[in-house]
Every structure is written in C-alpha cells, then in structure tokens.
Amino acid sequence: MRICLITPRFPYPLLKGDSLRVYHQLEGLSRRHQITLVSLNDSPLNPEQLEPLSKLCEQVHVVPLPRWRAALNLATGLFTPRPLQVEYHRSSRFERTLSTVLARGRFDALHVSLIRMLPYVWNLVGKQVIVVDLIDSMSLNLLSRRNEARGPMRLAYDLEYRRVRDYERAVVQRFPSLVISSPIDQQLLGGPHIQVNPNGVDLEKFQFRGLEGRNPATLIFTGNMAYPPNQEAVSWFVRQVWPLLRPRWPRLQLEIVGADPPASIRALAGPGSNIQVLGRVPKMEERLGKATVAICPMQSGSGIQNKVLEAMATGTPVVSTAVANQGVQGCQERELLIGNTPEEFAFAVDRLLLDAGLRRWLGANGRALVEQRFRWEVHVARLEALYAGQKPEATLEPSGWGTSGESTTGRQLMAGKSATKALLGLGSETR
Template identity: 35%
Template sequence: MGDILFLGHRVPYPPDRGDKIRGFHILKYLSARKRVHLIAFADDPRDLAGKAPTEMTGHASVIWRAKSRLRASIEALLTRKPISLTAFDSSAVRGAVAALLAREAIDTIYVFSSQMAQYLPARPRQQVIMDFVDMDSAKFAAYASEGRGPMAWVMRREANLLFQYERAIAGRADASLFVSEAEAELFRERSGAERVQVVENGIDTEMFAPDAPFEQIDAIDALIVFTGQMDYRPNIEAVSWFAETIFPQIRVRFPQAQFAIVGRAPSEAVKALARQPGVIVTGEVTDVRGWLAAAAVVVAPLKLARGIQNKVLEAMAMARPVVASRAAAEGIDHADTLRVGETAGEITDAVIALLDDPAAAAHLGRAGRARVQARYSWNARLAPLDAILGIGVEAPPHRTAA
C-alpha cells in the first residue's frame, strides 16, 4: 500500500487554534495507520519552527505564506477566481507537491480545506479525500447578506465563485468530508454532490479536564469567559455583540461581573472593548485552561458559525457551564448539557440564571463533561476515516527526516 499526502492550508501544529486542532489530530490519526507526508503553509513565524507529531513518519514541508490580501484580491479580479484561492496560490507549494508525487509512492491525497484542492494533479491517480470542514461559500453568502455597498459585492462574488469551485472539487473527490451533519446536508442540498460524509471534531478530554495540571489564574467573582482567535471575524462580531449589548444587562444584576475575551491577535475593535467597565482583553495566553477553569460561565454568542465549535467542546470538557448561540451549538449533541439562546435577551437571561444558581451551573458543567467524554473523544470521532480511506492500524515505515 502507498503513502498519504496531507495538504494543509495551515501547518497543523502546534494545535493552538480551531482549524489546526482538527488538522493535528487527523494527521496524528492517519500517521498511526500509514506513512504520511505533509505539505502545508505557515502564516505565523513560530510555526516555521514547530515540530511535527512524533507519530508522523513521512516528510514535512512547511512553506511561508507571504502573499498580501491586496495582491490576492487583485489576482482574483484578474483571473476571475475567488480570493480564497488566490490567497493560497503558490508556485513553491505547487513545486513541492509535484516533486513529492514524483518521488514517493502516494496512493491517497488528503486535502484539508478547499484552498488546497488547487494543488491536486489534473487527473489524480491517487484516491482524493476532500476535507472541506465547513461550507465556506455559505459563510461568505451570510457576510454578503449582512453587508452593504462594495464589500457586500465582494462577499457575493466570493460566495458564488467559491461555491462553483467547491461543487467542482466535490465532483472529482472520492469523498467530501464535513464536520457536522448540518454542514454536510447543506452542501448536498445546494450542490447535488454525492459521496458526502461526516467526520466530526473531537476533544482531548485528558488535557481539557478540570483535574489536569495547568496554570491557575487568580479567582475573579462572576467571571464570564469567551475564548477564540480574536482576529477572526465571527469571533470579533460575537464578543462585540456580547460586550456592547448583553454584558451591560448582566452587570445590572451582577455589578461585579467581569467579561474576559481570551485569545491571541485581538483586532483593534476587540482591544477597544477593554475600555468598557468589566471587560478584560487578555491577548494570547500560554494556556486557555486556567481561564476556563476560573469561569463562572463560558459564552459562545456567535451569530455566524459553521460546523462544530472547538471552543464549546473545550469548555464542556472543563466541566464549565456554557451558554451558546443557536449557531454555535449547531452540530453538537448537547441535549441538557448547555444553554442555548437566540436573542440578546435569551442569552442574557441564561447567563444570569447560571450566575444566580451556582449549584445548577455546576451540575450543567458536570453533565457537559460527561457528554464530551462519551461522545467526542478524537479516536471515536475519527474512526470513520478507516472505512473512508480503506485503511486499518498498521506499523508505518521508519521516519524520514524533514
């Protein structure tokens, strides 16, 4: 049997943000079964020095993505392609893929995120697994519906061109994967694609555990926590909505309440929220678990969310009570293990109810952890890959130097 080539839009280690977490665990899972080679982009200088999982036995090639947003936008207009593709168009990656396919016996190409499908051979002799994760074109369509003027036009253009591309790639792939049944069904309905399957996200329940060793933070009364990559538009919109509309109402009932926005690369809009009473913007932290453990309530008030939210699973695994928007809870088997609100009033009431009743909040947290342990371990969630790829556990060959 041949090897696997894993193409990633972002190097999947260290697993310190949502897309990298899924990629890391898939890479680790596949490497326990076959020899896996990695070609991926890096957009953080620290990722260039990152170490591949010890289980990985193939070659790793990490290539810096230096193209500016402006250049990608101009190229997209000139070539009538989506910006999502031109932003990741690289002759260096194209050369690396061609060289590896010529040198190694590859029988499966695992494409992680649609941006990387442009590096597939014109007529692949290999099995192609397209892990879309989420339906990105639907995200841009939602942005377009909310926008105005030139930006709305840009988002509509992106949504339409990317959807055409997604549908074409799904037609070429042996399997198209999505992170939740809701995303998979949406793609089936809109594209008419076949061979669409679900491989859900999981969680490391030994690492994210209330009794695991991690650095604690000082206790803060009535602490409400949001975690995430804070230059990501849906996260920016979520914390802005919460801090400006919901949190002031909570402070009427709990004047001492604090809202901590925990995550790296906060945008200027996020930093500005720290000027509001009770709002903390931490920036990057070494370990998010300390903030989760200290939280009286964890919130995920995303108005736009695709697939399964790692931030919600992490909080549940830490046995914290969670209040999430309907969009953030979609795709998670959460019956009676978190609170869901649609409007600002519903989310406000849910948070206040949990702050008012610590015993109920603790019970909800314990139920959430039990659900995650039973349902969302990574091995359990990734097990469908064995049948999809037609592989089983076997000892991969010796490691090749990167």
C-alpha cells in the same frame, strides 16, 4: 499506510480551528501510519514550530508564500471564476514541490485540507485515493457574513460567496470522498458521499473540573480573535447583553481569551468595564476551568465550534446562540442553554449565575456529550476507514476550476488588508 497530508498553512501553533484539526489528525494517524506533510505558509517558521510536527511526520515540506505573491494572486484572481481564497494560495513553487513529493513516494492516500488546496490535486481524481477535508462549508460562512454586512463590504462578500458556492458545488461533483465537521454543512452541500467527522477534544488536556475552585461570577469567551465572526460575537455581547447583566451583577467579570485581538476588541477593556482582553494564554484549559460560565454568542459562522466543546470538556456550563450550537447539536436545558436575543441570552446567563445546581447539571452533561461524540480517536478511525475503503472513479471536470482554468470578467473588490483578510476568512476558523 503511507499518507500525504496537504494543507494551506503549517498547522502549528494551534491558533486556528483548522490547525487544531490537522494537528490532532497528524497526532492520531502517526501512531499507525507514515505521514508526509506538505504545507504552504505565508509567514516564516522557527525551529520551535517545526519540531512538534517533525516528530509526528516522516517528512515535512513547507513552501513559503510571500505576501507580495499572495497580493499579486488576489489581483489576478479578480479575473478568474475561482474564489479569491483559492487564488490567494496559488504557488507554482508549491505545485512543483508537491509533484516531486508524489513522484518520489508511493502514497496510499492523499489527504487535502480545505478547498484552498484542491487545484493542486484536481487532475489526480481517479488516479489516486484522495480524501478532502472541507472542515466546514465556506459558502455558509460567507453567506452569514454577507447578510450582516453593509455597503461596499456586502458587495464584496456577495461576490466571494457566489464564487465559493459554485466552487463547492463543483468540488462535490468531482471528489468522491469528502469529509465535513457538521451535519448542517453537510446538508447545505448536499452530496450523499459527504461524511460528517466532527472535531474532537483532547480529554487529557481539557480535564473535567467541578464547581469548587472557580472564580466567582466570571464569564469567558474563547477563540481566535482574528476571526471576524468571533469579533462580531464579542461585540454583540458587550453591546447588547452586558448592559442587561451589569446592573444585577456589578462584580461580574468578562474574560476575552484568544490570539490576535484587534484594537476594536482591546478597546472594550476600559476602566471600570470589568472586561479583560487577555489575548493568547499558555493554557486555555486552566482559564476555562476557573470560569463560572462560558459564552458563545456567535451571530455567524459555520462548522463546529471548538470553543463550545472545550468548555464542555472542562465542565464549564455553556450559553450559546443557535448558530453556535448548529455543529455541536447539544440539547437545550441538558447540555447547554441557548439564547438568540439579547434578553434571552442575558436571562440564560443570569439563571446559571443564580443556580449552582443548574451549573453542575449542565457541566456534567456537557462533559458526557464530549466523551460520547467528540473524541479525536473516533475522528481518526473514521479517516482510516476512508483511506482504506476509497474507490476513486474519474468524473467529468467542470471547466475553469483546475489550476489552468479559463478566465472570466473580473469585478472590483474593496481594497484594504483587514477587509481582504476578513473576506477570505484567512484569520479563521471555527474555534
């Protein structure tokens, strides 16, 4: 088949959850199909970034989205009913590029990543096979952030949450083939045609490691640290749980691993804190394979947590909150331990530090869970079935959601680059 894959950012390097998902989709699909990738990107690319995907794709088209253009999109987006993160990615140049690509090639299917790109294919429903990978429910993500926010940011999150919620409802009505990573997100969106297709793990890269050769009493948190829920999780753990563990384990170490840690996270690694903020590392699998326990104390977020899957793949026992386990759906006491309060979380970590047999049990069962349910080969096979079996039918178009929808009265949002990026989830996703 010939497939056109449309993304809101170039999926390399693999710093964010959506990039990881798209990259492995491309890698798997390219073995049997011809792929054309059409991406927006708000930062310049170098040849080293382009080369890996050029090997996987028949054609690669990258359309730059200048920061000034994105900022203007946000300003004008205040006066439309669409979510700001959809408006952020508006580009007439991208629209022209995609139209040219589609006119020149006969594609068996269009694969669209995230709701941010749907205005570009809104009017193609019924004319072209379209598979939309929502990845996770953005409204669920924003709802949890809104509930935790205070002051002006709560109002800003509430506005974007309501827009995204309404937009997702329109998407569910309009597009007949939708994919999502987690059953919880599927239930929230409620469409019977939404299929769960969870993330996978590269099992050759993230190989299982036993207890031998691991660093003593070392906890690890992994994830893109530009993602606000990851920042929130680490801050909660250090503030609420770490003080409960240190008196019992004075040599306990915490490693915070992931790209782009902000100043607030870097400041946690003060003298005598036993906390290291390592930023991006060349081989995440090696850091995980050396740790005693992987922690995932997520307080908000949606979708499936890649950090949990990757830790399980390496045999590293996991302590998570229920929020972090929603997408993975691991079994308490068999594949991971769950703690929702600071006391519960600290107790679970303490149990693992004390009990090598429990670490071995959870490590082996976690690896087995990943092998059974979270393989990229299975993920890609499900996509292929959707491409081949799709029967598109025209549906009624809710007004205001296409690229030329009618405007409504705007509301003023809090200014500031970091607040805007947090609100839009542009530094996400679930990794």
